[in-house]
Amino acid sequence: MPALDLVANVVVSGILTGLVYGLMALGLSVIFGVVRVVNFAHGEMMTIAMYAATVLFAALKLDPFLAMLPVAAAFFVFGYALQAGLINPFITRPEHSQFMLLVAVAIILVNAMLMLFGPDARNVQVDYQLDSYELGPVLVDKARLFAAIAALVAAAGLFAFFRYTLTGKAIRACADNYLGARVVGLNVKHLYSLTFGLGAACVAIAGCAMVLLVDVTPPLGPSYTLLAFVIVIVGGLGSMAGALLGGVLIGVSEALAGLFIAPSAKSMFSFGLLIIVLLLRPQGLLGKRA
Amino acid sequence: MNRRSIALAVLGAILIALPFMVGNYALSVATLILYFAYTGQAWNVMMGFAGQLSLGHALYVGVGAYAAGALFFYYGIGPWAGLWLAIALCVALGLVIGFLAFRFGISGVYFALLTIAFAEFTRIGFDHFGWTGGPGGMFLRVAQRDTWDLANFRGPPLMYYYAMLALTAGAFALCAWLLRSRAGYYWQAIREDEEAARALGINAFRWKLLAVAISAAMTAVAGVFFAFYYNNLFPEQIFHISRSIEIILGPVIGGVGTLFGPLLGAAVLTLLSDGITEALAAFGLDIPGVKQVFYGLVLLGVVMFLPHGIWPAIARRLRL
Numbered sequence: 088m089p090a091l092d093l094v095a096n097v098v099v100s101g102i103l104t105g106l107v108y109g110l111m112a113l114g115l116s117v118i119f120g121v122v123r124v125v126n127f128a129h130g131e132m133m134t135i136a137m138y139a140a141t142v143l144f145a146a147l148k149l150d151p152f153l154a155m156l157p158v159a160a161a162f163f164v165f166g167y168a169l170q171a172g173l174i175n176p177f178i179t180r181p182e183h184s185q186f187m188l189l190v191a192v193a194i195i196l197v198n199a200m201l202m203l204f205g206p207d208a209r210n211v212q213v214d215y216q217l218d219s220y221e222l223g224p225v226l227v228d229k230a231r232l233f234a235a236i237a238a239l240v241a242a243a244g245l246f247a248f249f250r251y252t253l254t255g256k257a258i259r260a261c262a263d264n265y266l267g268a269r270v271v272g273l274n275v276k277h278l279y280s281l282t283f284g285l286g287a288a289c290v291a292i293a294g295c296a297m298v299l300l301v302d303v304t305p306p307l308g309p310s311y312t313l314l315a316f317v318i319v320i321v322g323g324l325g326s327m328a329g330a331l332l333g334g335v336l337i338g339v340s341e342a343l344a345g346l347f348i349a350p351s352a353k354s355m356f357s358f359g360l361l362i363i364v365l366l367l368r369p370q371g372l373l374g375k376r377a
Numbered sequence: 378m379n380r381r382s383i384a385l386a387v388l389g390a391i392l393i394a395l396p397f398m399v400g401n402y403a404l405s406v407a408t409l410i411l412y413f414a415y416t417g418q419a420w421n422v423m424m425g426f427a428g429q430l431s432l433g434h435a436l437y438v439g440v441g442a443y444a445a446g447a448l449f450f451y452y453g454i455g456p457w458a459g460l461w462l463a464i465a466l467c468v469a470l471g472l473v474i475g476f477l478a479f480r481f482g483i484s485g486v487y488f489a490l491l492t493i494a495f496a497e498f499t500r501i502g503f504d505h506f507g508w509t510g511g512p513g514g515m516f517l518r519v520a521q522r523d524t525w526d527l528a529n530f531r532g533p534p535l536m537y538y539y540a541m542l543a544l545t546a547g548a549f550a551l552c553a554w555l556l557r558s559r560a561g562y563y564w565q566a567i568r569e570d571e572e573a574a575r576a577l578g579i580n581a582f583r584w585k586l587l588a589v590a591i592s593a594a595m596t597a598v599a600g601v602f603f604a605f606y607y608n609n610l611f612p613e614q615i616f617h618i619s620r621s622i623e624i625i626l627g628p629v630i631g632g633v634g635t636l637f638g639p640l641l642g643a644a645v646l647t648l649l650s651d652g653i654t655e656a657l658a659a660f661g662l663d664i665p666g667v668k669q670v671f672y673g674l675v676l677l678g679v680v681m682f683l684p685h686g687i688w689p690a691i692a693r694r695l696r697l
Contacts, residue, residue: 125490
């Protein structure tokens, strides 16, 4: 039985990492909640953001927290273009067709990264990665804490956008009722593209934060896609608060499974949790029943 | 005879005669095509006929392969007995997943994600299951390869080719029959509109379970073939989500819900993948990932411009 303060340390670091996971999943959840398309290239986009942060760091010595702004802007444009060019024509197609489209996009993205960066792991090294704050017996990594704060700020910004701006309201209207939104004259396709762009920007910020915590390799893409699925299903597909809660839950359960059982078994718990949630509460912990 | 059966007869004759016309390498490619045609056909029963999207069919391949493989590895029990264990386990698994999903009203995207979850759960489970070798894999003894040892399913590439051809032909015939059977019509009714089907008195729950069971059983057989053809099994490879996606690429590209789609899709994709490899080698390009990028682009093109797959478009042209 590990000592109690070790467990506390692991839980705290799980919560902080989980918030970054949560922001990544938030992107997926927003896209699904509005566009009703499951972004099968989500984790691949996440790894691209991580690579972008390493490249900006290597070339310009740009701190990943500053890299968040240009990377998020680029991802917003990329996401908008992807939705406008590729996905919008697929809105009325069957689910398996949309799924194949995004699988094709995912295959292209992950292998393009393999071509560009090779199979070796890359990372970013900044001095505050080695520092930590001491809160009694709990040591909090500075990088992890900053990453979690950045994730929370970005998530709060997105909440505020959807709640207080007219465009946010219009997007929620599209999500509620596609036909109704069109009847009142909303440009649904533009709003869909905007949503995908925002979802991609979330992933960009999460990726820049994540690169401070783990090394990036191309195969990370598919596993992050699965991780994001697990989180949004657990939290509630389409629920924004649910994505963050799901991220924290998965972050903590992964960290604890790594401590008590084996690090390689950690995602087994996530998938087990996913199966249980799907069966007992398919709308997710914070989701509304359709 | 109509045009369709003539085409089928010609195709069958070509496939039977193929080993006498091509070398070993081409034969191994042909075996791979038939393998994907077969697994695609199995997946198609669930998705194409009954409308239940599974993204976790690697689960049945893997469990089938490990069941028959472990029996052979530990007890020397050949694949003909192992086959039944593989089928029984996979049908049981499929029924459990289907029962839980359909009983709790899980459908569409959620059902697809549930199938992924079960496959991934099992993959990591096998990674930590020492009896079958864990992540280090399980290796079946590679026996002498020049004589046909049908009892233990050991032999030259020719034997595996004909075995796969027989399986593919059998699956084709089974699916053709299923599609015209009572079950087939019920499935199609459920696929098009489940509520309407239930209003007509079709027990959707039971018929969907039947589709899952048949699909799982067929895929289990592919798993047994996989184990004895490749001889080594790694959880990371056999259960991985990319294996599940490989299985469904063929029928999706060829045409979901059609009989010829899985066949045509498997042929197109395997030959394409092979062709790209050779073309890249000819140009001296050896960057990892280039091939898959091309592959992805072609996939993207087909999904965008031929939404119902290649086969329906060709069938219309050829009036088949």
